[in-house]
Amino acid sequence: MNRRPLLALPALLVAAPLAAQTPGQNAPRPLPALTEADRAVLGRIEAYFNGMTTLRARFLQIAQGGAAAEGTAWIWRPGRMRFEYDPPEPTLLIAADGQFFHYDRQLKQPTIVPLSSTPLSVLLRNPLRLAGDITVAGFERSGGLVRVTVHRTNQAAEGQIQLILEEQPMALRQWVVLDPQGRSTRVTLTQVQMGERFDPFLFAFNDPRFREELEQQR
Numbered sequence: 001m002n003r004r005p006l007l008a009l010p011a012l013l014v015a016a017p018l019a020a021q022t023p024g025q026n027a028p029r030p031l032p033a034l035t036e037a038d039r040a041v042l043g044r045i046e047a048y049f050n051g052m053t054t055l056r057a058r059f060l061q062i063a064q065g066g067a068a069a070e071g072t073a074w075i076w077r078p079g080r081m082r083f084e085y086d087p088p089e090p091t092l093l094i095a096a097d098g099q100f101f102h103y104d105r106q107l108k109q110p111t112i113v114p115l116s117s118t119p120l121s122v123l124l125r126n127p128l129r130l131a132g133d134i135t136v137a138g139f140e141r142s143g144g145l146v147r148v149t150v151h152r153t154n155q156a157a158e159g160q161i162q163l164i165l166e167e168q169p170m171a172l173r174q175w176v177v178l179d180p181q182g183r184s185t186r187v188t189l190t191q192v193q194m195g196e197r198f199d200p201f202l203f204a205f206n207d208p209r210f211r212e213e214l215e216q217q218r
Contacts, residue, residue: 059188061186101205133153144167145167147163
């Protein structure tokens with residue numbers, strides 16, 4: 001698989017500044033009126049995420065240009081997430097304590113940004129509400145799947161995330177991050193395990209011992 005272009009990964013997960021866009025470019029389209037049945041499904045999606053404790057899965061990530069990578073994802077709601085990419089991709093991504101940590105094992109170089117600046121923060125909210133400061137910009141039910149596209153209400157220019165779930169029973173299967181320039185990154189989950197106990201050290205990037213362990217790798 002073509003992995004190396006994923007070194008630009010933070011630009012795909014973190015809101016990039018708008019660059020020379022014309023007025024209205026990539027502006028969210030008006031959402032058609034939701035039916036009562038649609039709103040009930042949104043309520044079930046909220047309940048699914050708010051009832052989630054932990055999720056571990058294998059993931060396949062495909063960028064718009066075709067670059068692909070695989071790895072293991074850990075989600076520990078609320079507030080914690082880890083993406084461990086398989087070699088040779090050197091990227092490690094961790095969300096915890098309101099921050100998003102990106103580490104390149106080859107360069108031994110960390111980058112930290114606010115978690116709120118990434119569309120993936122929606123997955124870690126407590127509670128998750130698909131209203132108020134989160135705007136539902138798209139909603140579709142077909143083939144047993146629900147696709148709901150959201151963005152921060154006052155920050156539509158940051159980008160959007162589309163959550164793709166099986167409806168019966170409700171289960172997260174994919175998400176697609178759309179950045180301000182319209183580039184998309186799709187993440188598909190397989191081998192999903194729910195409710196496991198995780199070692200908090202997996203997410204402890206602010207712990208000096210964690211940094212020392214990273215420095216010793218590769």
